Amino acid sequence: MLSKFDYYKPASLEDATKYLNENPETKILAGGTDLLIGLKNKKVRCKHILDIKGIPELNKFTYSEGRGYFIGAAVTINQISEEKLLREKYPAISQGADALGSYQVRNRATMVGNICTASPGADMAAPLLVYDAKVHIASSQGIKAVDLCDFFTGVKKTILNPKELVVGVSIPDVEKGDRSVYLRKSRIKGADLCNVAIALRINPENKLSIALGAVSTIPMRLFELEKETAGKDLTPELVDWLATQIKTYINPRRDSIRSSPEYRYLITGVLAKRGLLKLIDKEGA
Amino acid sequence: MCEHDAKANCFEYIDSQMPRVPLDLVVNGERVHEMIDPAMTLLDFLRVTLKLFGTKEGCREGECGACTLIMNGRPVTSCLILAVEAQGAEILTVEGLSKDGELSILQEEFIREDGLQCGFCTPGMLMSARALLDRNPNPTADEVKEAIAGNLCRCTGYKSIIDAILSAAKREREALRNG
Ligand code: FES
Ligand code: FES
Numbered sequence: 001m002l003s004k005f006d007y008y009k010p011a012s013l014e015d016a017t018k019y020l021n022e023n024p025e026t027k028i029l030a031g032g033t034d035l036l037i038g039l040k041n042k043k044v045r046c047k048h049i050l051d052i053k054g055i056p057e058l059n060k061f062t063y064s065e066g067r068g069y070f071i072g073a074a075v076t077i078n079q080i081s082e083e084k085l086l087r088e089k090y091p092a093i094s095q096g097a098d099a100l101g102s103y104q105v106r107n108r109a110t111m112v113g114n115i116c117t118a119s120p121g122a123d124m125a126a127p128l129l130v131y132d133a134k135v136h137i138a139s140s141q142g143i144k145a146v147d148l149c150d151f152f153t154g155v156k157k158t159i160l161n162p163k164e165l166v167v168g169v170s171i172p173d174v175e176k177g178d179r180s181v182y183l184r185k186s187r188i189k190g191a192d193l194c195n196v197a198i199a200l201r202i203n204p205e206n207k208l209s210i211a212l213g214a215v216s217t218i219p220m221r222l223f224e225l226e227k228e229t230a231g232k233d234l235t236p237e238l239v240d241w242l243a244t245q246i247k248t249y250i251n252p253r254r255d256s257i258r259s260s261p262e263y264r265y266l267i268t269g270v271l272a273k274r275g276l277l278k279l280i281d282k283e284g285a
Numbered sequence: 286m287c288e289h290d291a292k293a294n295c296f297e298y299i300d301s302q303m304p305r306v307p308l309d310l311v312v313n314g315e316r317v318h319e320m321i322d323p324a325m326t327l328l329d330f331l332r333v334t335l336k337l338f339g340t341k342e343g344c345r346e347g348e349c350g351a352c353t354l355i356m357n358g359r360p361v362t363s364c365l366i367l368a369v370e371a372q373g374a375e376i377l378t379v380e381g382l383s384k385d386g387e388l389s390i391l392q393e394e395f396i397r398e399d400g401l402q403c404g405f406c407t408p409g410m411l412m413s414a415r416a417l418l419d420r421n422p423n424p425t426a427d428e429v430k431e432a433i434a435g436n437l438c439r440c441t442g443y444k445s446i447i448d449a450i451l452s453a454a455k456r457e458r459e460a461l462r463n464g
Contacts, residue, residue, distance in 0.1 A: 002301070002324050002325075002326070003301070003324060004301045004302070004303055004324065005301070005303065005323065005324055006303055006304070006306075006323055007306060007323040007324075007367065007369045009369075009372075029367070029370075031365075032365050032366060032367065032370070033347055033365050036326070036346075036347075036364070036365045036366070036367070037346045037347065037365070040345055040346060041346070049323075049367070051367075051369075051370060053370075078359070101347070101435070102347075102350065102362075102434050102435020102436075103360065103413070103431065103432055103434065103435055104347070104350060104353055104360050104361050104362045104413065104435045105347055105362065105365070105435060107359040107360060107361050108361055108362075108365060108366065
């Protein structure tokens with residue numbers, strides 16, 4: 001037995017927010033790949049399960065020129081991974097999707113679920129952060145959009161309150177020549193959580209964006225470090241400087257079962273350098 | 286409850302006693318209608334309600350792949366899905382691979398290549414492999430590895446499994462060519 005709960009699958013957003021308002025102790029079910037583990041391990045208890053996969057808005061997965069992508073909360077990781085235009089325009093996001101869990105898990109897990117679980121190493125977080133993604137949150141009061149960089153508040157904690165649900169994530173359009181990369185280090189090749197993850201992006205105006213996962217309590221965007229690179233060309237010298245500097249921005253846990261802080265400091269520098277060199281490389285191509 | 290209590294971790298289905306909900310779906314080509322416990326997983330539904338024991342129960346948390354089946358054309362771990370979520374779905378389990386008592390090419394190749402020893406991972410491996418060959422009839426060894434990265438095997442060392450899938454792919458392509 002997972003818990004004692006009933007199950008409700010609304011067909012409209014209105015019904016869903018109304019249900020959340022009237023039923024405390026409800027858990028939202030999208031892919032279920034985190035929720036069912038939580039229920040099985042008794043880390044999560046609830047009276048009601050609200051399955052959001054039947055809500056049309058949440059299944060939206062659209063691109064429009066000038067506005068970019070909208071990815072609904074019911075869209076799975078493999079749907080994202082299979083979307084060719086997204087891979088062309090936002091490589092780091094597709095690479096994050098490829099890296100998450102196993103193929104079977106990616107068929108159920110959703111991008112929005114991944115950020116709502118808010119694990120520090122959430123594979124979708126860093127890639128979305130470098131693209132200035134916005135989280136669209138619905139409640140009975142309506143829908144608001146929040147910057148993803150303001151969404152995470154701690155280990156497995158977000159700004160969401162129990163009466164709210166995420167409709168989807170929007171990602172602004174990118175210009176031609178925008179490049180990005182997502183790199184992660186895990187213990188084994190294959191399905192494993194990561195020790196360090198980094199997303200790097202450079203836009204046609206040479207503006208660099210950097211986000212890290214698994215090296216602090218929350219996935220984070222390094223705005224300060226980015227500022228220091230403003231107006232500079234991404235030369236091998238700057239890459240070396242960044243790879244050293246980046247370590248001063250992280251705060252890895254001491255009690256992690258996966259790796260020591262020392263290892264994470266080291267690997268963060270290595271991945272930063274590797275990723276930045278990849279970005280330079282593509283410039284020549 | 287102690288975390289290391291074997292009994293507590295042993296996978297015995299306990300009815301939540303919540304009011305039953307209707308479930309209609311197709312399993313291996315057959316329509317199924319049952320009134321079920323809303324808190325039961327799809328894996329429990331197959332094993333406990335339908336008594337289809339082919340789909341195995343390993344970790345119950347999406348790590349081992351033993352419970353893999355194909356749902357609406359995609360391989361998924363059935364321990365992470367509530368049975369109610371499968372409303373209207375088409376499910377293919379290992380029991381649905383053979384036709385009229387004859388093993389499929391994929392199953393034959395697992396036997397020929399020694400792709401199994403204890404056999405516990407095999408149903409899950411077969412379903413991941415089946416789904417791979419359905420979307421990509423000519424996979425590379427790396428693509429095979431990626432497709433079964435979520436399926437653990439404690440016995441074979443994987444090599445024979447990968448070989449079995451690759452040779453099944455070849456035979457299936459030949460069979461298709463020869464009509
Ligand atoms: S039993 Fe489902 S993945 Fe292990
Ligand atoms: S054959 Fe024993 S686990 Fe794979």
